[in-house]
Amino acid sequence: MSGHRREGFVLATATGIVGITFGVLADAAGLTPPQVIVMSALVFTGASQLAAVSVVASGGSEGAAVGSALLLAARNALYGPVVARLLPASWLPKAASAQFVIDETTAMATIQDNDADAADAFWWTAIWLWTLWNAGSILGVWLGAVIGEPEVWGLDAAFPAAFVALLAPHLRHQPGRVAAFGGAALAVVATPIAPAGVPLLVAVFAVVPGWVVSTRGATEAAT
């Protein structure tokens, strides 16, 4: 197995364990097993699913649950422009591929050296992720009370730590460092004042200072 396929599998395994957390929480929030299965198979964006069942579990309205979930899903629209050229060119396969454009697949695709590897990483991560996310969700519904509090196992640190590894290659050049620092800063500032999901949308504006730095670098190289 080549490097990016193995890493895609590792990432999917970590996400699948988070899927167990989702299954446990969804079951506790009163979702039926078919609802959990439909959600994981078709919504297929973890943070949104977790937000929806958390809101319901804490007694919030269904409207609030759907609203916060969709705010978190909105960031996936920003990944489209990044990975679009790696997806099939014809309309219908491209539309079907969109279902798999999420944090993990975009991350694995964008740290490859060339487009062929990027597309390969995207699809292998998508396949493993979809399989293990759904398996984890169903397992969570079954195991339910046996697992208890998922936090005990440090599961909530697995995802952000994985993304530190996936962010690292983007920090090799200065525009990437500027965009990353700016994105984190904007998200941190927005978190206490905006609903969940919005800080991630605000963070995209950090590409502007990153771009300014890259043009300046290009000008210096030219002179």
Add this chain to the structure above:
Amino acid sequence: MSWTSIVVLVVGAYGCKAFGVLGFGKITDGTAARFEPFTALIPAALFAALIAVQTMAGDETLVVDARFAGVAAGAVAVWRRAPFIVVIVVAMIVTAAVRWQTWL
């Protein structure tokens, strides 16, 4: 949750993804190259934001807790060029250990 809410979620979540892929596809011919310097930086900005939020977001506030220690340990592992799985396991172990410590 009602099935209506779940259907709205399915349609809405897919709509976001499809808007990014297909909406951008429409302007791909010719103008995509002009946006390339921006789109190339989207992952750096969003993943850094994602890490910050998932590490520190509490209930409408910022908190520094066991997660922070775990992710910091994971970052050290990345810096020392540890394999991907080691990064994840280190972060989980440190987070669980710090939590266990504070519960004693």
